[in-house]
Each structure stands twice: as structure tokens, then as C-alpha cells.
Amino acid sequence: MMEREARRTPPELQELTEQLSLRWFGRPFIHEAVYNPRLRTTGGRYMLRDHSIQVNPAVEMMYGEEELIGVLKHELCHYHLHLEGRGYKHGDSDFRELLRKTGSPRFCKPLQAEQQRTVRHYRCADCGRQYERRRRVDTSRYRCGKCRGKLQEVQ
The missing domain is CATH 3.30.2010.10 (Metalloproteases ("zincins"), catalytic domain)
Incomplete structure (x- = not known):
């Protein structure tokens, strides 16, 4: 446009x-x-x-x-x-x-x-569940909602 x-x-x-x-x-x-x-x-x-x-x-x-x-x-x-x-x-x-x-x-x-917002992808290190977020997640503070495993940002 x-x-x-x-x-x-x-x-x-x-x-x-x-x-x-x-x-x-x-x-x-x-x-x-x-x-x-x-x-x-x-x-x-x-x-x-x-x-x-x-x-x-x-x-x-x-x-x-x-x-x-x-x-x-x-x-x-x-x-x-x-x-x-x-x-x-x-x-x-x-x-x-x-x-x-x-x-x-x-x-x-x-x-x-x-329209041009970036989406960040995270994955649980234990169960493999994937998350999409528009804002950055502090992986040292937040855990997986399913198994409480550690989150990792996927590039």
C-alpha cells in the first residue's frame, strides 16, 4: 500500500x-x-x-x-x-x-x-508444547503452562 x-x-x-x-x-x-x-x-x-x-x-x-x-x-x-x-x-x-x-x-x-507485528515463538524444553506471543517472554521467570518446564525461544 x-x-x-x-x-x-x-x-x-x-x-x-x-x-x-x-x-x-x-x-x-x-x-x-x-x-x-x-x-x-x-x-x-x-x-x-x-x-x-x-x-x-x-x-x-x-x-x-x-x-x-x-x-x-x-x-x-x-x-x-x-x-x-x-x-x-x-x-x-x-x-x-x-x-x-x-x-x-x-x-x-x-x-x-x-499488520506488521512480529510474532515470537517459544517451545517447552520438556514437553515440546509451542507458544506464539507478540511480546517477548522472560524465559527465566515464566514456565510452560502444561508441565512447568523451561521455555526456550525458537528462532
Whole structure:
């Protein structure tokens, strides 16, 4: 996947969010929409305390404007339902219905940082059981869960 440069400035992101809110939800977005480069595994998030929407800039750089609009519409579903006092969580029927009505995606496309995680392989020296872990395991502290044997990292 070829990365693109971010096309929008923060004021343009705010304006796009306000336009999408009026067009798809018929209500104004009166809070703040910002880029948050610290987001790693998600395309965006709605903040309950200050009602702001944070967007991962990697979404627009990797997938373009269409995916950015999808993320914003998804977060606007959370926003409007929360302000109305209706079910705004992913499992709530109000939320799922509003996603369907507005054509908003339930999930964003996977971000490259999440796809390229390394997997470490460990094997028990006694019983031979194999383990896969994303984080490094301290083999001097941890043992096999089956036989309590010593773990060895497999290269």
C-alpha cells in the first residue's frame, strides 16, 4: 500500500466533519475534530468527556478521502447518539441502526502498523508444547503452562 501525504489541514478536517454532520445527520457538529497521531490501532475515536472526535492521520495517508469520510461518519454516529442520550456503544441497536442508515462502516481498514507485528515463538524444553506471543517472554521467570518446564525461544 503506497502512503500518501495528508491532504487536509486541521481547519479543513473540522469543516469536513461539520459538513458531514449536517448532510448525513441533519444536525450541526459544534465540538472539535482533530488529528491524533498517537492513535495506533484505530481510525478514530469519540471522546465522551469533551465530545471531540480524534482521527488517526494514517487513515487518510494510507487509504485516502473515502476512508477518512467513513471514519468521520462512524464517529459522528457515536457523537449524535451520545448527545441524544441514546445507545451510542458498538453493541447498541440504536448505534447499529444509525450506522446502517448513514452507510457508515463498522470498522476501518487495518492500519499497516497493526499488520506488521512480529510474532515470537517459544517451545517447552520438556514437553515440546509451542507458544506464539507478540511480546517477548522472560524465559527465566515464566514456565510452560502444561508441565512447568523451561521455555526456550525458537528462532
